[in-house]
Amino acid sequence: MPAMLLAQEKILGTEAQREAGKKIYDQKCAQCHGEQGDANSVATPFFRPQPRNFTSGIFKFRTTASGELPTHEDLKRSIKNGMPYTGMPPWPEFSDRQLSDLAFYIKSFYPDFGEYGDVQPLALPKPPAYSDASAERGRAIYEENKCLDCHGNLGRGDGKSAPTLKDQWNQPIRAADLSKRWTFRGGPTRADIFRTFTTGLDGSPMPSYNIQPPEDQWALVDYVYSLGQSDQPNYATMAAAKGISEPIDLSRGKALFDNAEAALFPLAGQVIEPGREFYPGVNAIEARAVYNADEIAIMLTWHTMTADTLGHNSPLLPAPPFDPQAPLAQGGEEFSDAVAVLLPSKTPEGVEKPYFMFGDSKNAMDIWFADLAKDSAEFFIGRGSKSIEPAGNGGLSLVSHYEEGEWSVIFKRSRVREGGLSFEEGAFVPVAFTIWDGFNRERGNKRGLTSWYYLYLEPMHKESPLAPMTKSGLLTLVVLLGIVAFARIKYSGKA
Amino acid sequence: MNYLVLTPIVVVMIALRFTRLNILGWLAVWWIATYLAISYGINPPLPSSIVGMFMGIVTLALLAYLTVRTDDMNFVKRAAIRFLTDKKYTLPLAVTVIALPLLAAFNVYLSAAKAPQPPAAGRTIHPPPPTEITFKGKKIDLVNGVNPYRELQARDPEAFRAHLANGRKVYFQNCAFCHGDNMEGKGIFAHAFDPIPANFQDPTTIAMLQETYLFWRIARGAPGLPEESTPWASAMPAWENFLSEEEIWDVILFMYEYTGHKPREKEEVH
Structure with missing residues (x-):
C-alpha cells in the first residue's frame, strides 16, 4: 500500500473500523448527535448546551491549537469522560477499541480529517505542585487577561458580558462558574484547567490564551483552582439549624449564619408537569439555618449571573410556553428572580410527606415565596400545581441581597404556628427548595427544584454521653461478675 | 462480588481444614470468615444494619451447630468452666472482666457521637400491581x-x-x-x-x-x-x-x- 494511504488509514481508520464505530454510533449516539452527525435529532431541542454537530468540524475539547481539529485521543477522551452537567454522559463501558472505532466514524462526518496530515497536539506540561503564593499571583493574570469580563470578579460566572454570550450556532451559552469545579465540562483537575485556556473551547466564546512566561500559566491555573473548594459537590441530605441565644436580627444579614453549617442541594429542571424547564438557570442552592427560643431563620444562597429584579414572578402565574423549534428566549425585563422554601403544612407524623412538586390533595404544602423584585415575602398553600392558594404573608420576614454573582435570601418566622407546622428542637422537618431564574424566563411551574431533604434543629444543649456510658459499663460489669461468681461457687475444683 | 476478598477467605479456610482445630476454633473461624465475606466481599457494600442482622443469624446458626453433638457441647462447657475457675487463668479473666464493660461504654459513646440521621423510610421497590x-x-x-x-x-x-x-x-x-x-x-x-x-x-x-x-x-x-x-x-x-x-x-x-x-x-x- 502506498505510504500516503497508510498514513490516511492511521487517521481515518479502516473501512471495518468505521463500520464497527457506526454500529455503536447508531445505537448509542444518534438519538442526540443525529443519524448524519449533524445534531439534527429528536433530543437536540431539549439540551443546552446542544449536542455537538460533527459536520461542523468544531470541537471544544482538544489538545491541539485553537481552530485545529482534535487528535484521535482527544475524541476518545471526550466520549469516555463525557461532559458533566450536560446531556453528554461518560461512557466507561466502551473498550479502548470501541472508543477508537467510534472516533474513526465520527471523523467521517467532516471531510478535513486526514486531509492535511495528522494534527499535532500542543506540548502540555505536567502540573507543578500547587502553591498559595502562585494562586495569589494568578489573580493579576486573571485580571490582565480579562477573565473576569465573563467569569466575574469572584469567578461565579457573573461577568458583565456573561449575559450576552452566544456560541458559534447563535445559542446562548453561560460562562463557567469557577467556584464549582465539578461542573467544568473539560474536567476539574489543574491539568484540565491548563489545557482549557491553552487550547480554548472552539465554538464557544472561550478563546485560547498564550500566557508568558510559563510560570504565569500555572499561576492562573492555581488562582482558578483556588476559587473552588473541591472537585466534588458533596451534596447534603439535610441542613442543620444552629441554636442561638440572642435575638435573630435580620439586619445582620449573612453574619447571622456565621456558625451555621452550609448544606448544598442539587436542583433539577421541572420536567414533569406542563411548563417544563429542560435547562434550569441554577444548578444548586445552599441553605443555612439558625433558631432561638422563638424564631427560625433560613438563608438561601445561589449563584446567578444577573440579579433580575425587574418584572415579577409567582407560583400562580402561567409558565411561558415552550416551543422546541423556537430559539431559546432569554433576558428581558418581564421575569424577576424568585425563590421558595417548601415545607409540609402540618408537622408530619411518620414518614409521609406532601408530593414534592407543590403538594397534593391529601397533604398540603407551605410555600414561603420571595419574588426578588419585591422586598417582602409571600405565603401560599399548595395542594398540587393547579391548586395553589395565596394565604397572606404567613408571618414571614424577608431580607435579600445580591452581590458578586450571588443572591442571599433570608426568611424568618416564629417557630410555632397554631394548627400548622412548628419547628421543634431536635426534630427533622422535611424541606425542599425552588428557584426561578428570571434571565431564563422561569415562572410558575417552569423552575428549578429540589426533591425532599431535611431541616434538623440541632438541640441547643447537647447531653453529655457520660451518664449512659457509665450505666452500660456498670451493667456489663455486674453481669460478668455474676457469671464468674456463679461458676466459681458451683464448679470450683470440679472441672 | 469482590473475588479479591472472597478467594483468600476460601483458601485460608481450606488450608485450616488440614490443621487440628478444635470446635471452638472452627466456630471462631466461621464467624470471622462470614463477617469478612459479608462486609467486604459484596459490591456494592451492604448497609451496616443488614450486616448486623446477618451476623445475628450466623451466630445463632453456629450455636445450633454446636449443640448438635453432645461431645462438642461438653468440650465447650468444660473449657468455659476452666477459664472461669482455674487459677492459672486469673489474669486473662480479670482482663476480660474489665475490658468488656469498657468496650460497652465505648460503644455507647460512639453511637452518641454519631450525627443524627434523618428518619429512614423503608421502601418497596416493585410493589404488586393492581389487576x-x-x-x-x-x-x-x-x-x-x-x-x-x-x-x-x-x-x-x-x-x-x-x-x-x-x-x-x-x-x-x-x-x-x-x-x-x-x-x-x-x-x-x-x-x-x-x-x-x-x-x-x-x-x-x-x-x-x-x-x-x-x-x-x-x-x-x-x-x-x-x-x-x-x-x-x-x-x-x-x-x-x-x-x-x-x-x-x-x-x-x-x-x-x-x-x-x-x-x-x-x-x-x-
Missing part, C-alpha cells in the same frame, strides 16, 4: 394483557420498526433526563432525586417485569404508587397525563430493544 387500570376511560388488563404492538415483530417487521422509532423519540424527549441516554438511571437530573431513577440495564428491573407492569408504572408514576412505596418521594411523573396509550406501549418496546432484555412472559395459570 387492571383504567387508562383514559379504557380498561387495561395488567395480568393477562399484552403489549398490542409486540406481535408486529413477527408479523410486520416494518410496522414494528416504526413503533420502535416512535418509542425512541418518546424516550429521548421525556425519559432520558432522569433515566439517562444509556438507560442506566444516570440522566442529567438523576443526581437531584432520591430514590434514584431506575436503571433499566440492571437485570433486576425491566428484565424481571411484564410489559403491562411497565405500562402501569409509566402511566401512573409516583402518584400512583401504594403507600409502602413512598409515592411522595419518587419523581416519576404520571405519564397518562402527557402521553397517549400508543406512545407508552412504543416506549416500552424501545426500552427492551435498547437494553436487549426480554420482557417477562405472563404467568400461565394451571
